Amino acid sequence: MRIFGIILAGLLTLAGIAFFYIIPVRIDAGRNLVLPHAPYAISAEAQALHDDLRVADLHSDMLLWMRDPSRRHDRGHTDLPRLREGRVALQVFASVTKTPSSMNYEANSADSDNITPLAIAQRWPVDTWGSIRNRALYHADRLNRLADRDDDFTVIRSRTDLDTLLTARESQPDALAGLLATEGAHPLEGDLANILPLWDAGYRMVGLQHFFDNELGGSLHGLSGAGLSEFGRQAVPALIEQGFIIDVAHSSPQVVRDVLAMTDRPLIVSHTGIHSHCPVTRNIPDDLMQAIAAEGGLIGIGFWDDVTCDDSPAGVASAILAAIDLVGVEHVALGSDYDGTITTTFDASEYAVLTDRLLAAGLGEADVRAVMGENLIEFFRENLPE
Numbered sequence: 259m260r261i262f263g264i265i266l267a268g269l270l271t272l273a274g275i276a277f278f279y280i281i282p283v284r285i286d287a288g289r290n291l292v293l294p295h296a297p298y299a300i301s302a303e304a305q306a307l308h309d310d311l312r313v314a315d316l317h318s319d320m321l322l323w324m325r326d327p328s329r330r331h332d333r334g335h336t337d338l339p340r341l342r343e344g345r346v347a348l349q350v351f352a353s354v355t356k357t358p359s360s361m362n363y364e365a366n367s368a369d370s371d372n373i374t375p376l377a378i379a380q381r382w383p384v385d386t387w388g389s390i391r392n393r394a395l396y397h398a399d400r401l402n403r404l405a406d407r408d409d410d411f412t413v414i415r416s417r418t419d420l421d422t423l424l425t426a427r428e429s430q431p432d433a434l435a436g437l438l439a440t441e442g443a444h445p446l447e448g449d450l451a452n453i454l455p456l457w458d459a460g461y462r463m464v465g466l467q468h469f470f471d472n473e474l475g476g477s478l479h480g481l482s483g484a485g486l487s488e489f490g491r492q493a494v495p496a497l498i499e500q501g502f503i504i505d506v507a508h509s510s511p512q513v514v515r516d517v518l519a520m521t522d523r524p525l526i527v528s529h530t531g532i533h534s535h536c537p538v539t540r541n542i543p544d545d546l547m548q549a550i551a552a553e554g555g556l557i558g559i560g561f562w563d564d565v566t567c568d569d570s571p572a573g574v575a576s577a578i579l580a581a582i583d584l585v586g587v588e589h590v591a592l593g594s595d596y597d598g599t600i601t602t603t604f605d606a607s608e609y610a611v612l613t614d615r616l617l618a619a620g621l622g623e624a625d626v627r628a629v630m631g632e633n634l635i636e637f638f639r640e641n642l643p644e
Contacts, residue, residue, distance in 0.1 A: 289334075289599050290323075290333065290334045290335055290596070290597045290598070290599060290600065290601075291601045291602075292335065292601075292602055292603065292604065292605045293601060293602070293603050295603060295604075298571065298604070298608065298610075298611040298614070299614075300610050300611060300613075300614045301614055301617070301618075303617065304610065304613050304614035304617050304618075305610055305614075307613055307617070307623060307626065307627075308345060308609065308610040308613040308614075309345065311345050311613065311626075311627060311630050311631055312345070312347040312348070312424070312427065312631045312632065312635060313344060313345045313346045313347060313348075313592070313609050313630050313631045314346070314347055314348040314349070314591065314592065314630075314631035314632075314634035314635050315346065315348075315349050315350065315558075315591075315592045315593065315594050315596070315606075315634075316350045316526065316528040316529060316556070316558035316591055316592060316593040316594075316634060317350055317352055317439075317507075317528045317529040317558060317560075317593045317594060317595050317596070317598070318335070318336045318349055318350065318351055318352065318594060318595075318596040318597055318598075318606075319351075319352055319354050319441070319595070319596070319597040319598040319599075320334070320335075320336045320337070320351055320596070320597045321351050321352070321353055321354075321397040321400055321401060322354045322376075322397075322597065323380075323597060324380045324381075325337065327404055328404060328407060328408055334596075334597050334605075335594070335596035335597050335602060335605045335606055336349070336596045336597055336605070336606045337606075338404075338408065338411060338434065339607075340605055340606040340607035341434060341606045341607075342431075342432050342434060343606070343607035344606045344607050344608065344609035344610070345609060345610075346434060346606060346609070347423070347424070347427055347433070347434065347435065347631060347635070348414075348420070348423070348434075348435045348436075348437065348631070348634065348635060348638070349434070349435070349436050349437070350436070350437045350438075350439050350463065350528065351397075351401055351436050351437070351438055351439065352439045352440065352441040352465070352528075352598075353393070353394045353397040353398070353438065353439070353440050353441060353445070353461075354373065354441045354468070354598075355373060355390045355393040355394050355397075355440070355441070355442065355444060355445055356368075356371050356372075356373050356390055356393075356442065356444055356468065356470075357371070357372045357373055357468065357469055358370050358371070358372070358469050358470050359371075359372055361469055361599075362479065363478075363479050363538065363539045363540045363564070364479065364539055365479065365480065365481055366469050366470045366477070366479050366480060366481070367470060367480075367481055368470040368471060368472065368480075373393065374387060374388075377393065382396055383396055389447075390444050390445050390447055391445045391446070391447050391452050391455070391456075393445070394440055394445035394456060394459070394461070395455065395456075395459050397438075398438055398456075398459035398460050398461060399459070401413055401436055401438060401460070402459075402460060404436075405436075410426075410430060410432045410433050410434060411433075411434050411435070411436065412433075412434075412435050412436070413435070413436050413437070413438065413460050414435045414436070414437050414462075414638075414642070415460055415462060415642075415643075416642055416643050416644060417638075417639055417642045417643065417644055418644065419435070419642075420435065420635070420638055420639060420642060421639070423435040424635070437462055437463065437638070438459070438460045438461045438462060438463070439461065439462070439463035439464065439465060439505060439528070440456070440461060440463070440464050440465055441465050441468050441508075442465050442466070442467050442468030442472060442508065443464050443465065443466050443467070443472065443473075443474050443493065443497075444468070444472040444473065444474075446473065446474075446493060447473075448473040448489060450492060450493060450496050453493075453496055453497060453500055453502075454500070457500055457501070457502070461502070462501070462502060462503060462642060462643075463502060463503040463504075463505055463526065463528075464497055464502045464503070464504060464505065465505040465506070465507055465508060465509075465528065466490070466494070466504065466505070466506055466508075466509045466513060466517070467480070467506075467508045467509045467510070467513065468508050469508065471484065473487065473489050473490070473493075474486060474487060474489060474490035474493055474494070474513075475487045475490040475509070475510065475512075475513045475516070476509070476510035476512060476513055477508055477509065477510060478508050478509060478510050478511070478539070478540070478542065479508065479539070479540075480510065482510075483510050483511075483512065484510065484512060484513075485510065485512035485513050485515065485516040486512075486513055486516040486517070490513070490516075491516075491520070494517055494520060494521070495520065495521070498521055498523050501642075501643045503523075503524075503525075503526060503638075503641055503642075504517060504521075504523070504525050504526070505525070505526045505527070505528045506525055506526070506527055506542075506550075507526075507527050507528045507529050507530055507558075507593075511542055511543060511546060514542060514546050514549075514550070515546070518546075518549055518550070518553065522553060523553075523641075524550075524553050524554035524555040524556070524637070524641065525550050525553065525555040526555060526556050526557075526558065526637075527542070527547065527550060527555070527556070527557050527558060527593075528558045528593050529558050529559075529560045529565075529593035529594065529595040529598070530542070530557065530558065530559065530560060530565055530593060531559060531560060531564075531565030531566050531567070531577050532544065532547065532557075532559075532577060532580045532581050532584055533547075534580070534584065535566075535567070535576070535577055535580035535581075536565060536566055536567035536577065538564060538565070538567075540564055540565050541565055544584055547581075547584060547585055548584065548585055550585075550589075551585035551586060551589040554589075555589060556589055556590075556591050556633060556634065556637050557581055557585060557589055557590055557591065557593075558591045558592055558593020558634075559574070559577050559578050559581050559590065559591070559592060559593055560577075560593050560594060560595045560600075561574050561594045561595065561596070561600075561602045561603075561604075562595060562598075562600040562601065562602055563601070564600075565577070569601070569602060569603050570603050571603060571604055571611045571612055571614075571615045572615045572618075572619070574612060574615070575612060575615035575616045575618075575619050575621075576619065578590060578616065578621075578629055579616075579619055579621065582621075582625070582629070587625045587628055587629065587633075588628065588633060589633070590628075590629045590633065591629060591631075591633045591634040591637075592629065592630065592631070592634070594606075609630075612630070613626060613630060616629070616630075
């Protein structure tokens with residue numbers, strides 16, 4: 259019996275090591291894949307242009323996974339080394355704090371939560387296990403601590419921070435900035451008092467919904483199809499007054515209409531496709547995209563098959579061209595959804611292939627610069643606080 263006890267204790271010890279050290283590190287293995295491919299052919303013209311770009315992207319879920327973002331990894335889509343290899347100047351990092359078990363585009367209830375077991379398995383702080391707000395604050399802390407460790411990485415909170423970053427890149431090509439966003443406004447937990455803690459943590463963009471209806475109103479993938487709730491009608495003006503930029507990428511069409519009716523501040527659709535180009539539930543109707551653009555908004559085109567109907571580099575370029583045709587080049591940006599549990603055909607280090615395919619599709623150099631980053635940079639220069 260004593261030998262059996264020793265063996266059992268040893269097995270439990272190994273299981274504990276796996277849970278606390280191996281599982282948190284590798285839990286994202288098999289997710290966020292890049293399809294195997296030979297090195298992409300990139301023309302000399304495209305490479306020369308890309309080397310001079312300031313790439314900017316509206317949506318990465320990197321903070322959901324416990325990889326060290328300061329190191330280059332062979333899994334997932336983004337980390338600081340690969341962002342720098344891709345000539346990225348500005349990356350929006352979203353905080354994913356709750357997802358339903360079904361995670362489909364058609365209909366999800368809010369009764370389940372995939373993030374709780376993920377938080378436990380990845381050894382997030384105990385206070386995040388039962389608090390959606392604390393998960394968002396933890397993600398902000400991770401990004402802010404990353405900036406403390408990397409002198410060439412900063413978390414921007416203001417127009418001044420952005421201008422400082424852009425100036426730094428003139429002499430430091432590796433200078434890179436992140437901006438914090440929420441994937442859904444459920445970290446408010448139905449309480450306007452939680453707006454300020456999120457702001458103080460560094461968040462500057464708020465997605466109103468994610469894959470389920472929340473306290474603010476209906477999701478594009480929820481059960482109700484509802485517009486803004488009474489709390490949502492209080493929260494949206496309060497968020498805007500605080501200075502937040504509003505993202506409606508996962509909001510129901512009625513929520514989008516309600517928000518458009520109550521503010522003239524420009525909105526963002528951070529990661530999406532164009533419905534007439536790829537007619538799926540995930541892409542909101544074209545007329546709403548046009549209404550958002552008419553108010554100065556920005557549309558971020560994603561890189562995965564569900565929103566592009568073709569996730570090859572040429573297919574993503576085609577989706578970008580469809581967006582340009584619909585709303586005008588000045589309202590189109592990148593919205594990769596990197597590390598959002600999706601499969602892509604290129605990662606952040608390979609952005610040059612998209613520059614190449616946009617040129618090959620006939621887009622002019624100035625327009626390539628615009629959609630690859632300058633539109634987003636200018637949007638934040640106009641809409642971030644002083």
